[in-house]
Amino acid sequence: MTIESAPKLNLSKFPRRTLLEGPTPIQHLPRLSTHLGGVNVFVKRDDLNGLGGGGNKLRKLEFLIGEALAIGADTIITVGARQSNHARLTAAAAARVGFKCELVLTRAVPRFDSDYLGNGNILLDDLFGARVHDLPGSANALQFAEERAKELRAQGRSVYVCPLGGSSPTGCLGYADCAAEITAQSSAEGLSFDRIVVPNGSGGMHAGLVAGFVALGLNPSFVAGFTVYGNAEQAHSITLDKANQTARLIDANLRVDSDAISIDEGQLGPGYGIPTDSMRAAVRLLASTEGLLLDPVYGGKAFAGLVESVASRKYLAGQNILFVMTGGLPGLFAYRSEF
Structure with a gap:
């Protein structure tokens, strides 16, 4: 990622x-x-947002809430797993703007301990005033949300339904804007990044950046995603589709090529939300060397x-690697027994 000057991205036509x-x-971690032997690691601190405990989903929610306000909504419904960071921040954003909020949460992760079921994000969902619908892992959460929206509309409510992770093309605009923000910061600081590393769950952050x-x-191919939800083939297909939808939303003439999406499934482990030894070691490493969670x-x-x-040795001494810190701190309390 070599930048001579900071180009601009105009998203002003979208409600926000x-x-x-x-x-x-962006902070260097010396x-x-x-x-790590001289690889220069930087972090983009998207965890440092005050609303709702902070996290990357707020970037998406700026555009999602903006769209909901533009259509006159008074209620927002979204979906996720029981410890969804997106659901927690949707509830917080709804409280900020005066919306009613309902969360359709599935038990998609096979954990049944009291910390996972009652602490972390689920505790905060309640504090933010959201109504939680607790569904089994096999349930179609988005279908339930749409049916619930019909019920509320029949009662005279104006309902905005938000997809998993907020990763609609509208939501992905938040990370297209972040790409411009990183570009401007890189230019101002005279930095050039060899890789930008991100987690890939619902694919919206990765797609938006690309x-x-x-x-x-x-060239967006220096964005490297590590899938935490599906396998690499699934994640690539979903991310490419969302990247193209988002690009066309910005400019109908834009197109994202398949080789622009880099996905690695090596850290997925047994599946979404299931801890791995390498994850535990990584959390401890960053906490013990830099005090970051x-x-x-x-x-x-x-x-x-x-x-x-x-x-x-995919990343070498002297290279500059930017890691996007997405937040999700409440999840540590839900997974207390793993540490």
């Missing part, structure tokens, strides 16, 4: 409700970089991928 306090900082870099006229579902696994990439 500000939820962030401004650009999130002790970790030394520990679409944003394409819209800026930059990763969540066990998304950031922990992706950061484990970064560490493994250094160990296998």
